[in-house]
Amino acid sequence: MTILGDKNVTGATIWLTGLPSAGKTTIAYELAGRLRAEGHRTEVLDGDEIREFLSAGLGFSREDRHTNVQRIGFVAELLASNGIKALVPVIAPYEDSREAVRKRHATEGTPYVEVHVATPVEVCSVRDVKGLYAKQAAGEISGLTGVDDPYEEPQNPDLRIESHQQTVQESAAALHALLTERGLA
DSSP: OEEETTEEEOOEEEEEEOSTTSSHHHHHHHHHHHHHHTTOOEEEOOHHHHHHHTSTTOOSSHHHHHHHHHHHHHHHHHHHTTTOEEEEEOOOOOHHHHHHHHHHHHHHTOOEEEEEEOOOHHHHHHHOTTSHHHHHHTTSOOOOBTTTBOOOOOSSOSEEEOGGGSOHHHHHHHHHHHHHHTTOO
């Protein structure tokens, strides 16, 4: 816990995992707005931006994906340990990679919340925010998580959000309620 003036501020990493176009980033930005309005120091570590700036040069092999997730986890823990709510909408397709990030947080005593944005691949492929599903179907790309590359769903996430059955605001509210329950919001 960091003391800023008279206000106690507890940082945390809130990791939103799920398939491409599941709604992770949209929910993260909605929650970030709400947390900021309440006076929380908040950063969104968007997976696409991280790949461009922090993980440039990495590909999409299992090893490169693991390295990417570990880098993001390190930055998230650093921010969270300094009183910031780090919202991390990143696919992180492998359970062992996510578990390594969770363990880093536990070792450092930093709160960590794993959220599975559990949107079915059929819904994600219709949303297709970045056109990845269309490119994969056309044979232009391969290795799309959840289609022709594995996605290991979290077995025991702190929260499971089915974004296809509720609004973005409802999804963010459910996550905010969990953070409040845990003393993090």
